[in-house]
Amino acid sequence: xxxxxxxxxxxxxxxxxxxxxxxxxxxxxxxxxxxxxxxxxxxxxxxxxxxxxxxxxxxxxxxxxxxxxxxxxxxxxxxxxxxxxxxxxxxxxxxxxxxxxxxxxxxxxxxxxxxxxxxxxxxxxxxxxxxxxxxxxxxxxxxxxxxxxxxxxxxxxxxxxxxxxxxxxxxxxxxxxxxxxxxxxxxxxxxxxxxxxxxxxxxxxxxxxxxxxxxxxxxxxxxxxxxxxxxxxxxxxxxxxxxxxxxxxx
Amino acid sequence: xxxxxxxxxxxxxxxxxxxxxxxxxxxxxxxxxxxxxxxxxxxxxxxxxxxxxxxxxxxxxxxxxxxxxxxxxxxxxxxxxxxxxxxxxxxxxxxxxxxxxxxxxxxxxxxxxxxxxxxxxxxxxxxxxxxxxxxxxxxxxxxxxxxxxxxxxxxxxxxxxxxxxxxxxxxxxxxxxxxxxxxxxxxxxxxxxxxxxxxxxxxxxxxxxxxxxxxxxxxxxxxxxxxxxxxxxxxxxxxxxxxxxxxxxxxxxxxxxxxxxxxxxxxxxxxxxxxxxxxxxxxxxxxxxxxxxxxxxxxxxxxxxxxxxxxxxxxxxxxxxxxxxxxxxxxxx
Ligand SMILES: Nc1ncnc2c1ncn2[C@@H]1O[C@H](COP(=O)(O)OP(=O)(O)O)[C@@H](O)[C@H]1O
Ligand SMILES: [Mg+2]
Numbered sequence: 001x002x003x004x005x006x007x008x009x010x011x012x013x014x015x016x017x018x019x020x021x022x023x024x025x026x027x028x029x030x031x032x033x034x035x036x037x038x039x040x041x042x043x044x045x046x047x048x049x050x051x052x053x054x055x056x057x058x059x060x061x062x063x064x065x066x067x068x069x070x071x072x073x074x075x076x077x078x079x080x081x082x083x084x085x086x087x088x089x090x091x092x093x094x095x096x097x098x099x100x101x102x103x104x105x106x107x108x109x110x111x112x113x114x115x116x117x118x119x120x121x122x123x124x125x126x127x128x129x130x131x132x133x134x135x136x137x138x139x140x141x142x143x144x145x146x147x148x149x150x151x152x153x154x155x156x157x158x159x160x161x162x163x164x165x166x167x168x169x170x171x172x173x174x175x176x177x178x179x180x181x182x183x184x185x186x187x188x189x190x191x192x193x194x195x196x197x198x199x200x201x202x203x204x205x206x207x208x209x210x211x212x213x214x215x216x217x218x219x220x221x222x223x224x225x226x227x228x229x230x231x232x233x234x235x236x237x238x239x240x241x242x243x244x245x246x247x248x249x250x
Numbered sequence: 251x252x253x254x255x256x257x258x259x260x261x262x263x264x265x266x267x268x269x270x271x272x273x274x275x276x277x278x279x280x281x282x283x284x285x286x287x288x289x290x291x292x293x294x295x296x297x298x299x300x301x302x303x304x305x306x307x308x309x310x311x312x313x314x315x316x317x318x319x320x321x322x323x324x325x326x327x328x329x330x331x332x333x334x335x336x337x338x339x340x341x342x343x344x345x346x347x348x349x350x351x352x353x354x355x356x357x358x359x360x361x362x363x364x365x366x367x368x369x370x371x372x373x374x375x376x377x378x379x380x381x382x383x384x385x386x387x388x389x390x391x392x393x394x395x396x397x398x399x400x401x402x403x404x405x406x407x408x409x410x411x412x413x414x415x416x417x418x419x420x421x422x423x424x425x426x427x428x429x430x431x432x433x434x435x436x437x438x439x440x441x442x443x444x445x446x447x448x449x450x451x452x453x454x455x456x457x458x459x460x461x462x463x464x465x466x467x468x469x470x471x472x473x474x475x476x477x478x479x480x481x482x483x484x485x486x487x488x489x490x491x492x493x494x495x496x497x498x499x500x501x502x503x504x505x506x507x508x509x510x511x512x513x514x515x516x517x518x519x520x521x522x523x524x525x526x527x528x529x530x531x532x533x534x535x536x537x538x539x540x541x542x543x544x545x546x547x548x549x550x551x552x553x554x555x556x557x558x559x560x561x562x563x564x565x566x567x568x569x570x571x572x573x574x575x576x577x578x579x580x581x582x583x
Contacts, residue, residue: 051460052459052460053456053459053460072459072464073459073460074458074459074460074461074462074463074464074465075462076460076462077460077461077462078462083460085457089454089456089457090453090454091449091450091453091454091457091458092453092454093449093453094449094450094453098446098449101446102446102447102449102450102458102461102463103461105443105446106447106461106462106463107461107462110462114443115441115442115443115446118446154461158461158462
C-alpha cells in the first residue's frame with residue numbers, strides 16, 4: 001500500500017534555529033499515530049510544514065501520490081489535510097455551526113457541496129461530537145476545551161484523509177480524554193482517516209490508542225516504532241526523565 | 251421553498267428605509283435634498299461595507315473609485331453627446347463605463363496592495379486617491395486640473411427641461427436603485443460560499459487558508475464588487491447630478507472617512523448596518539451644520555470615536571444580539 005503521507009528529509013529553519021531537522025516519515029491511510037516530544041521539539045512546526053503554513057528549506061513532502069512541498073496551503077485542504085491548532089483558532093464572531101460548515105465547504109468536498117449541504121454536514125458533525133447545545137453560540141464565546149472540540153468537528157467536516165491534531169486534548173479532564181480519543185478513533189476507522197495526534201507529554205490515553213509512536217527531539221525524529229516498543233526505548237525514557245511516562249507502573 | 255424566500259427577509263427593513271426616505275422626499279416640501287444626501291450615504295456605506303465590513307480590510311484610498319466612476323459618466327456624456335438619438339443610452343453607457351473604470355482601478359490597486367496584510371494594506375492605500383488625482387492633473391488627461399464641465403453637452407442631449415429633471419430627480423432615484431442593488435449583492439454574498447470565506451478570512455486569515463480558502467481570490471472579488479458599486483453611486487450622485495467634476499473635489503479623502511464612519515457606526519459586515527450608520531451620521535451632520543455651522547467636525551469626531559469604541563459591533567451589531575430568539579431575528583442581519 002502506498003503511504004498517504006511521505007516526508008523525506010524535511011528541514012525547516014527559523015534563522016539559525018533548526019526547528020525541524022531532516023525528518024523522514026511515512027503515514028499509511030487510516031493509521032493512528034502519536035507524535036510526542038517535549039515543548040519546543042518542533043511538533044507544531046512539523047504540522048505547519050505539512051499543511052503549508054511554512055515551506056521547508058529542504059526535503060520533499062508527498063501526499064496521496066502528489067508532491068505538495070511547495071503547494072499553497074489553501075490547495076492542501078481540498079486534497080484531504082485537516083488540522084486543529086494548538087492554540088484554538090475559531091472564527092470567533094461566527095457561530096459554531098458556521099465554523100464547522102466552513103470546514104465542509106472548503107475541504108475535500110469543496111466545489112461539490114453548496115452552503116446548504118455544508119450546513120447539513122455541520123449539523124451531523126455537531127451531533128457526532130456532541131456540541132448540540134453550543135451550536136448557535138459564537139465560537140469565540142466557547143471555553144478553551146469546547147473550542148478544541150469545535151476545531152476537531154471543523155476538521156472532521158472537511159472529510160479529510162489525514163487529520164493533524166495539535167495538542168487537541170491539552171487541558172481536558174483525563175476521563176474526557178479517554179472518551180475523546182476513543183471517539184476520534186471510532187470516527188477515523190469509520191471514515192478511514194489517518195490521524196496524527198501530537199502531544200507534549202506521553203499521555204496514556206493518546207499514546208495507548210496509537211498504533212505507532214514517533215518521538216521528536218530538538219527537531220529530529222529519534223524514534224519511530226510500534227507504541228509499546230517506542231515507550232520502552234531508552235532514548236524516550238531519557239528525554240522524559242523527570243516526566244516519567246504516565247500509566248507506566250503508576 | 252418558503253424558507254428560500256425567508257432568507258431575503260433581511261432586505262425588507264433596508265428597502266423599507268429607502269422607500270420611506272423617498273416618500274418623505276417626494277411629499278414633504280424642501281426635504282428632497284436631505285433625503286437624497288441620506289440615500290447617498292446609505293449607498294456608499296453599503297458599497298464600502300462589502301469590502302471593509304466583510305473582509306475587515308480598511309482602504310484609505312477608497313474615494314478614488316468614486317472619483318473614477320464620476321469620470322465614467324462625465325466622459326460618456328462629454329464625448330458622445332453629438333451622436334444623434336443616443337438619448338437615455340448615454341446614461342447607461344456612462345454607468346457601464348463607471349463600473350468598468352472603477353473595477354479596473356480596483357484590480358490594479360488590489361493586485362498590488364491586497365498582497366499586504368491588515369494594517370500594511372491600509373497604509374499602502376493611503377495615497378491612492380491623491381496619486382490618481384496628481385496623475386490626472388499632471389498628465390493633463392481628462393481635462394487635467396480643470397476637470398470636466400459637461401452641463402452644456404448634457405443639455406444638448408436632453409433639452410433644458412429633461413436635463414434639469416434628470417439632474418434634480420432621476421440622478422437621486424438612480425442612487426436609490428444602486429443602494430438597493432448594493433444591499434441585494436451584500437445579502438447574496440452573505441448567503442453564499444463567498445460570505446463564509448470572507449467571514450473566515452476576516453476572523454483569522456491564516457486559519458482560513460489552512461481550511462482551504464483561497465483568501466486572495468475572495469478578497470479581490472469583494473474589493474472589485476465594492477469598488478464598482480461605489481463608482482456607480484458616484485457616477486449618478488456626482489456625475490449625473492452635478493454635470494461637472496473637479497478632481498480636487500472628487501478625490502477628497504473626507505468621503506473615505508465618511509464611508510468608514512458609516513460602516514463602523516452602523517455595524518461592519520451587517521446588512522442593515524450601513525443604513526443605520528448613514529442615517530445616524532447624515533442626520534447628525536445635517537443638524538450640527540445648522541446649529542453649529544463650521545464646528546460640526548470638531549464635535550463630531552470625539553462623539554464618533556466614543557461610539558465606535560463603546561459599541562465595536564455598531565448599532566446593528568448590538569441590535570442583532572438583542573433580537574436573537576425573537577421574530578425580528580429573521581429580518582435583521
Ligand atoms: N515562527 C517562528 N519563528 C521563529 N522560531 C519559531 C517559530 N515557530 C517555532 N519556532 C521555534 O521552533 C522550535 C520548535 O517549536 P514548535 O514547533 O512550536 O515546537 P513544539 O510544538 O514541539 O512545542 C522552538 O524553538 C520555537 O521557538
Ligand atoms: Mg506545539
